[in-house]
Amino acid sequence: MNTDYLAQYSAELVAQNADGTLELVVESAKIPGLSKVPLRLGLPGCTVKLKRGCRLLVGWENGDPRRPYGALFSASDVEELRIEASVKISVVAPEVNLGDEDGLPVARQGDIVELAVPGTIAVTGTINGVSFVGNLVVGEPLFGVISAPDIRTKAS
Amino acid sequence: MIDYLAWYTMRVASTNADGTLELISLHPGAPSLSAVPVRLDPGASTKPDAGADVLVGFDNGSPAAPFATLPGGPMREVTITAEKKISVRVPDLELGPDGTRQPVARDGDVVTVPLVLTLPEGALAGMAPAGEVVSTGLVLSDPIVGTIEATATKTKAA
Numbered sequence: 001m002n003t004d005y006l007a008q009y010s011a012e013l014v015a016q017n018a019d020g021t022l023e024l025v026v027e028s029a030k031i032p033g034l035s036k037v038p039l040r041l042g043l044p045g046c047t048v049k050l051k052r053g054c055r056l057l058v059g060w061e062n063g064d065p066r067r068p069y070g071a072l073f074s075a076s077d078v079e080e081l082r083i084e085a086s087v088k089i090s091v092v093a094p095e096v097n098l099g100d101e102d103g104l105p106v107a108r109q110g111d112i113v114e115l116a117v118p119g120t121i122a123v124t125g126t127i128n129g130v131s132f133v134g135n136l137v138v139g140e141p142l143f144g145v146i147s148a149p150d151i152r153t154k155a156s
Numbered sequence: 157m158i159d160y161l162a163w164y165t166m167r168v169a170s171t172n173a174d175g176t177l178e179l180i181s182l183h184p185g186a187p188s189l190s191a192v193p194v195r196l197d198p199g200a201s202t203k204p205d206a207g208a209d210v211l212v213g214f215d216n217g218s219p220a221a222p223f224a225t226l227p228g229g230p231m232r233e234v235t236i237t238a239e240k241k242i243s244v245r246v247p248d249l250e251l252g253p254d255g256t257r258q259p260v261a262r263d264g265d266v267v268t269v270p271l272v273l274t275l276p277e278g279a280l281a282g283m284a285p286a287g288e289v290v291s292t293g294l295v296l297s298d299p300i301v302g303t304i305e306a307t308a309t310k311t312k313a314a
Binding site for chain 2: 001006038041045046061083084085088095096098099100106107111112114116142155
């Protein structure tokens, strides 16, 4: 076994191919440039699009020079990230922020909606088949609940 | 010793109740392994299906200390856990299956309700001539506008 391929080397990302594989220039003179290198990520089901020019580590499965893989880049080098599972993804924490940390609480099935109804509302319609125009007086706000959300994405 | 400095591809035979893996070696330089702990990115966990591939390394190059990591292929379930907080910071975030997504509603977002009322028989009995009252399609001139008031306390979205 060539022990050179037991180490992990720093490499620069020259380009990322449409299939997600990487074109890499390895820092060590021992290792030639590498093409179509797959990424191995520690977040199961995750795929990423990385920034060109970022640095990551290259290792070799089984110490085999024919089987390189890229891994371990900086979080700031991620342009796009996708997590995919065929059955379920759970994000479990007492506080979950989506988008940024200054967001608003999300609405869920059963959450209350308050409708500030004006005291008098113009109404038109028919009564006994005759056109009707009048005013509807509503003394208090109306309350409702969210009843038809996306049943596949849930939040607490 | 040198053999255990490499990371080897192994196939998952099964996942034990404690999350460790039973692994079949795909390389003659490494034996198949039992009860191998899994190391993933912070907070991530999964139960790889039988047949999935993982990489196996050895702490300190010790045959007695294998660990599995960097799983390949599709996953059935993925869980990301943190004791305090998880933040996803990005300008554009999509949740759920492809092709079915809609923007999420948040605390304070505006709700507009275009109302068409159909009142039950007799509801306007005091306002109409004597006899049966049939009212249909009473339309309010303006939609009612309100806000979402009580929502999640733990999950926020921008």
